[in-house]
Amino acid sequence: MSVMGKGRLEAFSDGVIAIIITIMVLEMKVPQGESVAVLRPLIPVFLSYVLSFLYVGIYWNNHHHMLHATTRVTGPILWANLHLLFWLSLFPFATGWMGQNYFGLSPTALYGFVLLMAGIAYFILQHAIIASQGPDSVLRKAIGSDWKGKLSPLLYLAGIFSSLFSSWTAQAIYVFVAVLWLIPDRRIEHALRQTPS
Amino acid sequence: MSVMGKGRLEAFSDGVIAIIITIMVLEMKVPQGESVAVLRPLIPVFLSYVLSFLYVGIYWNNHHHMLHATTRVTGPILWANLHLLFWLSLFPFATGWMGQNYFGLSPTALYGFVLLMAGIAYFILQHAIIASQGPDSVLRKAIGSDWKGKLSPLLYLAGIFSSLFSSWTAQAIYVFVAVLWLIPDRRIEHALRQTPS
Amino acid sequence: MSVMGKGRLEAFSDGVIAIIITIMVLEMKVPQGESVAVLRPLIPVFLSYVLSFLYVGIYWNNHHHMLHATTRVTGPILWANLHLLFWLSLFPFATGWMGQNYFGLSPTALYGFVLLMAGIAYFILQHAIIASQGPDSVLRKAIGSDWKGKLSPLLYLAGIFSSLFSSWTAQAIYVFVAVLWLIPDRRIEHALRQTPS
Amino acid sequence: MSVMGKGRLEAFSDGVIAIIITIMVLEMKVPQGESVAVLRPLIPVFLSYVLSFLYVGIYWNNHHHMLHATTRVTGPILWANLHLLFWLSLFPFATGWMGQNYFGLSPTALYGFVLLMAGIAYFILQHAIIASQGPDSVLRKAIGSDWKGKLSPLLYLAGIFSSLFSSWTAQAIYVFVAVLWLIPDRRIEHALRQTPS
Numbered sequence: 159m160s161v162m163g164k165g166r167l168e169a170f171s172d173g174v175i176a177i178i179i180t181i182m183v184l185e186m187k188v189p190q191g192e193s194v195a196v197l198r199p200l201i202p203v204f205l206s207y208v209l210s211f212l213y214v215g216i217y218w219n220n221h222h223h224m225l226h227a228t229t230r231v232t233g234p235i236l237w238a239n240l241h242l243l244f245w246l247s248l249f250p251f252a253t254g255w256m257g258q259n260y261f262g263l264s265p266t267a268l269y270g271f272v273l274l275m276a277g278i279a280y281f282i283l284q285h286a287i288i289a290s291q292g293p294d295s296v297l298r299k300a301i302g303s304d305w306k307g308k309l310s311p312l313l314y315l316a317g318i319f320s321s322l323f324s325s326w327t328a329q330a331i332y333v334f335v336a337v338l339w340l341i342p343d344r345r346i347e348h349a350l351r352q353t354p355s
Numbered sequence: 356m357s358v359m360g361k362g363r364l365e366a367f368s369d370g371v372i373a374i375i376i377t378i379m380v381l382e383m384k385v386p387q388g389e390s391v392a393v394l395r396p397l398i399p400v401f402l403s404y405v406l407s408f409l410y411v412g413i414y415w416n417n418h419h420h421m422l423h424a425t426t427r428v429t430g431p432i433l434w435a436n437l438h439l440l441f442w443l444s445l446f447p448f449a450t451g452w453m454g455q456n457y458f459g460l461s462p463t464a465l466y467g468f469v470l471l472m473a474g475i476a477y478f479i480l481q482h483a484i485i486a487s488q489g490p491d492s493v494l495r496k497a498i499g500s501d502w503k504g505k506l507s508p509l510l511y512l513a514g515i516f517s518s519l520f521s522s523w524t525a526q527a528i529y530v531f532v533a534v535l536w537l538i539p540d541r542r543i544e545h546a547l548r549q550t551p552s
Numbered sequence: 553m554s555v556m557g558k559g560r561l562e563a564f565s566d567g568v569i570a571i572i573i574t575i576m577v578l579e580m581k582v583p584q585g586e587s588v589a590v591l592r593p594l595i596p597v598f599l600s601y602v603l604s605f606l607y608v609g610i611y612w613n614n615h616h617h618m619l620h621a622t623t624r625v626t627g628p629i630l631w632a633n634l635h636l637l638f639w640l641s642l643f644p645f646a647t648g649w650m651g652q653n654y655f656g657l658s659p660t661a662l663y664g665f666v667l668l669m670a671g672i673a674y675f676i677l678q679h680a681i682i683a684s685q686g687p688d689s690v691l692r693k694a695i696g697s698d699w700k701g702k703l704s705p706l707l708y709l710a711g712i713f714s715s716l717f718s719s720w721t722a723q724a725i726y727v728f729v730a731v732l733w734l735i736p737d738r739r740i741e742h743a744l745r746q747t748p749s
Numbered sequence: 750m751s752v753m754g755k756g757r758l759e760a761f762s763d764g765v766i767a768i769i770i771t772i773m774v775l776e777m778k779v780p781q782g783e784s785v786a787v788l789r790p791l792i793p794v795f796l797s798y799v800l801s802f803l804y805v806g807i808y809w810n811n812h813h814h815m816l817h818a819t820t821r822v823t824g825p826i827l828w829a830n831l832h833l834l835f836w837l838s839l840f841p842f843a844t845g846w847m848g849q850n851y852f853g854l855s856p857t858a859l860y861g862f863v864l865l866m867a868g869i870a871y872f873i874l875q876h877a878i879i880a881s882q883g884p885d886s887v888l889r890k891a892i893g894s895d896w897k898g899k900l901s902p903l904l905y906l907a908g909i910f911s912s913l914f915s916s917w918t919a920q921a922i923y924v925f926v927a928v929l930w931l932i933p934d935r936r937i938e939h940a941l942r943q944t945p946s
Contacts, residue, residue, distance in 0.1 A: 166759060166813060168363060173767030176370030180378065181771065183444050185779060188382060188451035192459030211444070215437045222363055237931075240806045247774050247802070254779035262783030340434075365560060373567030377575065380641045385579060385648035389656030408641070412634045419560060537631075562757060570764030574772065577838050582776060582845035586853030605838070609831045616757055734828075 167231050167239060171221060174243045178250060179214045182207055185254030203257030206269075209332060210253040216339045217246060217276065227297040228287050238286040242279040248272045266321040266328045273332065274314035281307055310335050364428050364436060368418060371440045375447060376411045379404055382451030400454030403466075406529060407450040410470065413536045414443060414477070424494040425484050435483040439476040445469045463522040464515050470529065471511035478504055507532050561625050561633060565615060568637045572644060573608045576601055579648030597651030600663075603726060604647040610733045611640060611670065621691040622681050632680040636673040642666045660715040660722045667726065668708035675701055704729050758822050758830060762812060765834045769841060770805045773798055776845030794848030797860075800923060801844040807930045808837060808867070818888040819878050829877040833870040839863045857916040858909050864923065865905040872898055901926050 186203045189196040221242075228235070252272040256265040284307065288295045301307065313335050321328035383400045386393040418439075425432070449469040453462040481504070485492045498504065510532050518525035580597045583590040615636075622629070646666040650659040678701070682689045695701065707729050715722035777794045780787040812833075819826070843863040847856040875898070879886045892898065904926050912919035 163817075166763065169366065169760065170763045170767055170809065172363065172367045173370055173764055174771055176367055177374055177768055177771040179440075180371055180374040180444055181775065183448060184378065184381075184775075186448055188448060188455060192452075192456035192462050194461045197461075197465075208441075211437075211441055215434075218367065219433060219437075226360075236810060237806075240802075240810075243770075244799075244802055247771055251774060251777055251779060255783075258779060259783035264785045264788075265783055268788075366563065369560065369564045370567055373564055374571055376637075377568055377571040377641055380645060381575065381578075383645055385645060385652060389649075389653035389659050391658045394658075394662075405638075408634075408638055412631075415564065416630060416634075423557075563760065566757065566761045567764055570761055571768055573834075574765055574768040574838055577842060578772065578775075580842055582842060582849060586846075586850035586856055588855045591855075591859075602835075605831075605835055609828075612761065613827060613831075620754075 164225060164228060164231055167236065168222075168225055171225075171239060171243065172218070175214060175218045175221070175246065178246055179211060179218075182210055182214075182250040182253055185250055185257065202260045203254070206253045206257035206261070209336065210249050212336045212340070213273065213276075214246065214249060216336065217242075217280070220280070220339070224284060224287065224297065227300050228291075229296075230290060232286075232290045234286045235283070235290060238279070238283040242276065242283050245272060245276040245279050249276075261325045261329055263321055263323075263325050266325040267318050270314050270318040270321060270328060270332065273335075274311055274318065277307075277311045277314060281311070306338060310338070361422060361425060361428055364433065365419075365422055368422075368436060368440060369415070372411060372415045372418070372443065375443055376408060376415075379407055379411075379447040379450055382447055382454065399457045400451070403450045403454035403458070406533065407446050409533045409537070410473075411443065411446060413533065414439075414473065417477070417536070421481060421484065421494065424497050425488075426493075427487060429483070429487045431483045432480070432487060435476070435480040439473065439480050442469060442473040442476050446473075458522045458526055460518055460520075460522050463518040463525045467511050467515040467518060467525060467529065470532075471508055471515065474504075474508045474511060478508070503535060507535070558619060558622060558625055561630065562616075562619055565619075565633060565637060566612070569608060569612045569615070569640065572640055573605060573612075576604055576608075576644040576647055579644055579651065596654045597648070600647045600651035600655070603730065604643050606730045606734070607667070607670075608640065608643060610730065611636075611674070614674070614733070618678060618681065618691065621694050622685075623690075624684060626680070626684045628680045629677065629684060632673070632677040636670065636677050639666060639670040639673050643670075655719045655723055657715055657717075657719050660719040661712050664708050664712040664715060664722060664726065667729075668705055668712065671701075671705045671708060675705070700732060704732070755816060755819060755822055758827065759813075759816055762816075762830060762834060763809070766805060766809045766812070766837065769837055770802060770809075773801055773805075773841040773844055776841055776848065793851045794845070797844045797848035797852070800927065801840050803927045803931070804864070804867075805837065805840060807927065808833075808871070811871070811930070815875060815878065815888065818891050819882075820887075821881060823877070823881045825877045826874070826881060829870070829874040833867065833874050836863060836867040836870050840867075852916045852920055854912055854914075854916050857912040857919045861905050861909040861912060861919060861923065864926075865902055865909065868898075868902045868905060872902070897929060901929070 186200055186207055189200060249272060252265070252269045256262075256269045259265045284297065284301065284304075288298045291297060313331055317328040317331035317335075320331065383397055383404055386397060446469060449462070449466045453459075453466045456462045481494065481498065481501075485495045488494060510528055514525040514528035514532075517528065580594055580601055583594060643666060646659070646663045650656075650663045653659045678691065678695065678698075682692045685691060707725055711722040711725035711729075714725065777791055777798055780791060840863060843856070843860045847853075847860045850856045875888065875892065875895075879889045882888060904922055908919040908922035908926075911922065
């Protein structure tokens with residue numbers, strides 16, 4: 159039995175995610191001077207902001223769908239959710255460090271590490287919800303094989319290791335994973351359509 | 356069929372817009388010294404803050420009315436909405452750069468570019484909603500000829516080009532577009548009043 | 553007829569006010585060094601933060617009660633509300649400048665000016681709501697003579713003028729007004745209790 | 750009789766807590782340079798961020814459960830809640846100062862002081878709610894002996910005093926209290942399960 163309304167968990171998560179996605183832009187410091195040239199060092203910062211905006215947007219979107227398929231909020235779900243928010247909260251730092259160092263090796267590896275940990279946290283949250291729903295879990299049916307969720311951590315790991323010699327390979331992998339998730343995922347939508355709401 | 360409640364899309368958008376409108380003020384750095392004179396360099400920063408506050412307020416207001424005329428949230432609507440929020444999230448940066456450089460040419464052009472992209476993103480979102488509503492779209496009827504929505508991007512373009520030789524002409528155009536939108540727009544309100552809610 | 557739900561206006565205002573009250577604390581910069589002595593210059597910053605926290609808390613509280621007595625949201629109410637949020641958004645700046653200059657004369661006057669403008673904006677919003685409610689306005693009955701609302705701007709003005717020669721007199725006045733509002737105001741609560749909800 | 754919906758108090762508190770938990774990460778400044786070595790000075794900042802994230806998460810969680818057992822919001826509850834939010838809003842400052850000074854003595858003591866004051870504020874809020882509920886208070890039954898709530902302030906005090914000679918002892922105490930609260934607390938959940946909702 160849950161004593162927490164799903165609504166407040168959604169509202170709090172939305173609040174934190176909305177703040178994360180917005181304060182990331184503060185790492186793009188307003189430059190001194192008014193010539194177009196002063197914007198040039200900001201290009202990598204901007205590009206890493208775009209990538210992180212996409213990732214946080216994808217997390218918000220998936221989080222939303224996942225909670226839609228959730229009926230009750232238990233203690234483990236609540237803490238698994240805070241754990242996910244914790245790793246998401248490190249996006250502004252990891253994004254800023256990577257952007258301000260032109261996608262250097264260590265920052266690129268750290269960025270991949272934060273992506274990896276957020277992916278794992280999402281996986282844990284998903285399984286906490288499934289566990290709470292018992293054998294007839296709507297979410298378990300909805301995610302099916304969950305190949306994206308299982309493949310992504312492996313790709314993040316590949317990104318982290320490749321960042322040791324080529325940060326561009328790592329970037330390409332991170333962008334590839336984002337695109338993978340951007341392609342509409344009709345699984346949960348489909349499963350829910352079957353269910354009378 | 357949508358699996359996303361309109362409420363959560365509204366709440367998330369409200370959260371992001373509320374944060375954008377509030378962190379813009381952080382670009383107005385607290386000055387060193389306590390004489391009134393130290394406030395003088397902040398006047399352009401303040402004026403650009405006022406202009407951006409108006410623009411973000413207008414976007415929030417229009418976004419609200421548009422979603423009011425929306426019945427279901429589809430994948431394309433969701434991403435078109437995030438796309439709009441992305442360009443709005445660049446307002447603090449563009450505002451800060453313009454204000455700190457006394458409305459210099461390049462910052463004024465960049466500000467116009469962000470206005471333009473936000474306007475285009477709003478247009479795309481509007482059409483994603485209309486497309487989801489089919490031939491009897493309430494929103495399509497509500498926006499009518501949408502002359503403001505079509506004229507604004509042209510005016511932003513005019514602002515960007517005029518900023519190449521006179522940033523004050525560009526500013527005047529940006530202020531003019533804001534005033535255009537501030538004048539109450541009874542179209543959507545009127546169409547909705549006809550509809551039993 | 554209003555096309556805006558009161559809920560979304562409340563949610564947006566709550567969001568902005570929550571952000572304002574929280575980012576004010578960012579003006580209290582983490583000091584260099586670990587001795588207790590480095591905290592000393594922060595004492596005025598802390599005190600001005602406490603005062604502003606109280607003011608924003610009072611505004612949030614009163615805003616909440618006022619909207620509770622509001623049934624529909626019109627265009628003028630919406631813009632009067634954004635106007636109030638605009639002046640509230642200047643609290644972090646005014647608070648930071650006053651605190652970092654040990655309650656110097658100009659910063660104290662500016663702080664009073666922001667208080668004054670927020671007070672006037674609140675007054676305008678209140679009257680926009682009353683106007684929308686017509687002759688049987690619940691809010692008009694609820695506020696009664698509104699002596700606090702009418703006295704406060706005069707006291708802020710007194711504070712601004714006294715700050716020209718004694719910033720401590722001005723501070724005392726600002727604190728006095730805050731205390732005045734902190735004393736429970738049973739007017740609206742009372743009027744609402746009469747009304748079946 | 751209350752004139753404030755519980756929903757808006759929850760929403761505002763969620764907003765403030767979401768912002769606090771997220772802006773704390775801004776104290777972890779993006780370092781200059783791209784070698785792994787530049788991250789080393791950030792380790793204590795990161796650790797203190799983790800601890801504070803846990804504490805704020807615990808407060809959010811407990812606050813949520815407490816309000817769940819609350820039926821009406823009175824003036825004293827509202828102000829006791831703002832008082833709690835005030836002390837929570839000092840977490841980013843206290844966390845940043847402690848982390849940037851490698852858990853030095855004074856910063857560790859100040860951190861404990863903020864923990865203590867937040868604990869006391871929580872206690873006051875709890876009793877304001879119980880007082881408003883009268884002799885049959887659901888919350889009073891739910892919290893039972895409230896041994897955690899009574900023990901925590903004593904442990905914070907012990908932490909503050911021990912920080913005068915060993916900041917590591919103080920840290921151990923702060924971590925211990927957090928762990929104490931992390932252990933699921935079935936009291937309120939249990940009491941609520943008895944009540945038809």
